[in-house]
Amino acid sequence: MEEAGVQNVTVMKAIFIGTQNGLRIKSWARPSNGFVQGVRFLGAVMQNVQNPIVIDQNYCPHNINCPGQVSGVKISDVLYQNIRGTSATQIAIKFDCSAKTPGTGIRLENVNLICPNQVAQSFCTNAIGKTLGSIQPNSCL
Numbered sequence: 001m002e003e004a005g006v007q008n009v010t011v012m013k014a015i016f017i018g019t020q021n022g023l024r025i026k027s028w029a030r031p032s033n034g035f036v037q038g039v040r041f042l043g044a045v046m047q048n049v050q051n052p053i054v055i056d057q058n059y060c061p062h063n064i065n066c067p068g069q070v071s072g073v074k075i076s077d078v079l080y081q082n083i084r085g086t087s088a089t090q091i092a093i094k095f096d097c098s099a100k101t102p103g104t105g106i107r108l109e110n111v112n113l114i115c116p117n118q119v120a121q122s123f124c125t126n127a128i129g130k131t132l133g134s135i136q137p138n139s140c141l
Contacts, residue, residue, distance in 0.1 A: 002033060010040040011023065012042045016085075017049075021051045022044065025078065026057070027057045027075070029060045034074075043081070055094070055127070056094070057070075057098040070101075075106075080109065081107075087115045093122035102127065105128070106129030107130055108130075109131070114136065121137050122138065
């Protein structure tokens with residue numbers, strides 16, 4: 001699929017209260033030549049957010065027009081810096097990237113997300129990156 005790319009996006013000092021998603025990048029689970037690069041999430045605060053940090057390259061609502069396919073969108077150079085707050089679910093950080101085009105250059109820097117009623121976790125599939133500073137929950141990168 002012929003699609004334009006998205007690049008050089010900065011989100012600063014956003015506050016999410018009781019939302020389904022916080023800092024989210026998603027792409028359909030289908031072939032594409034699109035890309036996402038140079039995204040910066042800086043100084044966000046989460047309060048009772050179901051999915052505080054998520055990259056979903058297997059997005060397929062209602063399993064229509066994409067079952068069994070993988071995303072061709074290339075996601076790279078994504079920074080999460082000084083993110084803090086609470087997750088409403090145990091998985092506070094989820095990087096579910098494509099087997100065909102893994103997420104690369106994903107960076108977590110000073111992230112502190114807790115889940116009040118259980119131990120917060122992170123989940124990674126086909127995600128390549130690094131961490132700097134204090135990271136909670138423990139990073140899967």
